[in-house]
Amino acid sequence: MPMNYQKILDEIYDEIQPELQHGKVADYIPALAEIEKGQFAMTVTLEDGAVYSVGDSTKKFSIQSISKVFTFTLALEIYSKELYKRVGVEPSGNAFNSLVQLEYEHGIPRNPFINAGAIIITDTLITHYKDPDKTLKVLLYFMRKISGNPKLSIDKEVANSEMEYGDRNLALARLMRSFGNFENEVQSTVMTYFNHCAITMSTEELSRAMLFLAFGGIDPVSKKIFISSSKAKRINAMMLTCGHYDASGEFAFHVGLPAKSGVGGGIVATVPGEMSIAVWSPALNKYGNSHAGTLALEMFTTKTGLSIF
Numbered sequence: 001m002p003m004n005y006q007k008i009l010d011e012i013y014d015e016i017q018p019e020l021q022h023g024k025v026a027d028y029i030p031a032l033a034e035i036e037k038g039q040f041a042m043t044v045t046l047e048d049g050a051v052y053s054v055g056d057s058t059k060k061f062s063i064q065s066i067s068k069v070f071t072f073t074l075a076l077e078i079y080s081k082e083l084y085k086r087v088g089v090e091p092s093g094n095a096f097n098s099l100v101q102l103e104y105e106h107g108i109p110r111n112p113f114i115n116a117g118a119i120i121i122t123d124t125l126i127t128h129y130k131d132p133d134k135t136l137k138v139l140l141y142f143m144r145k146i147s148g149n150p151k152l153s154i155d156k157e158v159a160n161s162e163m164e165y166g167d168r169n170l171a172l173a174r175l176m177r178s179f180g181n182f183e184n185e186v187q188s189t190v191m192t193y194f195n196h197c198a199i200t201m202s203t204e205e206l207s208r209a210m211l212f213l214a215f216g217g218i219d220p221v222s223k224k225i226f227i228s229s230s231k232a233k234r235i236n237a238m239m240l241t242c243g244h245y246d247a248s249g250e251f252a253f254h255v256g257l258p259a260k261s262g263v264g265g266g267i268v269a270t271v272p273g274e275m276s277i278a279v280w281s282p283a284l285n286k287y288g289n290s291h292a293g294t295l296a297l298e299m300f301t302t303k304t305g306l307s308i309f
């Protein structure tokens with residue numbers, strides 16, 4: 001018998017309510033500090049495009065580090081294995097914005113999902129597209145195609161607010177540059193990174209956008225091939241091992257799905273061959289991952305028995 005996903009999401013919605021006030025919104029980005037806790041949305045998209053949602057599933061939020069999945073996808077498509085000369089594929093075991101490891105590992109970030117790695121990915125894209133604006137344009141074009149929303153946009157207020165307090169990310173970029181691992185101008189590259197983090201999307205849009213990664217790089221609805229199955233496999237592996245920074249092990253242990261979080265409170269996940277999921281609740285745990293979002297995904301895999309293990 002097919003599973004009743006709407007019923008499962010409705011149950012999660014009720015059970016998650018007491019958790020929504022726990023944690024803290026990302027106040028180190030002033031434009032995100034005012035977001036109200038207590039908000040929650042979750043969407044599941046199946047192979048045939050069927051959508052099940054609960055909560056504020058059309059409300060847009062700042063996708064932040066979830067954008068790193070899409071920039072990594074583009075860079076992997078362009079550079080293939082060459083990319084790994086500039087960024088590694090190992091979990092960092094450190095906070096997403098840590099400088100320490102980068103120093104003793106000579107400016108090569110551990111993976112494309114910590115900030116240093118994502119800034120390098122942005123740098124490789126700017127080199128390829130020859131200019132920051134073109135890079136953002138191509139990225140938005142790609143994300144509009146995979147999400148089916150031709151109007152996705154960047155919240156400039158969030159991007160500018162991040163630049164104003166962006167010393168740590170600028171420091172990461174400068175440190176990498178000092179080791180010779182940087183190709184473009186630091187300020188505009190980091191600004192491009194802040195811009196892609198500041199794209200706003202709803203759980204419905206994000207869940208739809210992740211569907212191709214749940215199905216080996218092919219959108220199962222439109223049948224469009226976005227990336228090879230071998231690359232889709234690697235992106236999923238990266239989400240599983242590095243998608244939640246220094247809480248990636250804990251997330252795999254409790255949830256058991258490839259997933260990527262962002263400090264806007266969103267998390268995207270894939271159940272390979274089955275579905276894509278997006279969840280949002282803005283209050284974060286101490287690792288910078290959505291507190292209620294993580295718990296909701298754990299409830300989902302417990303109730304459905306869907307996990308990659």
Ligand code: GLN
Nearest residue numbers: 064065096115197262263
């Ligand atoms: N733009 C945020 C930053 O660079 C992204 C961090 C995140 O979502 N974990 O700090």
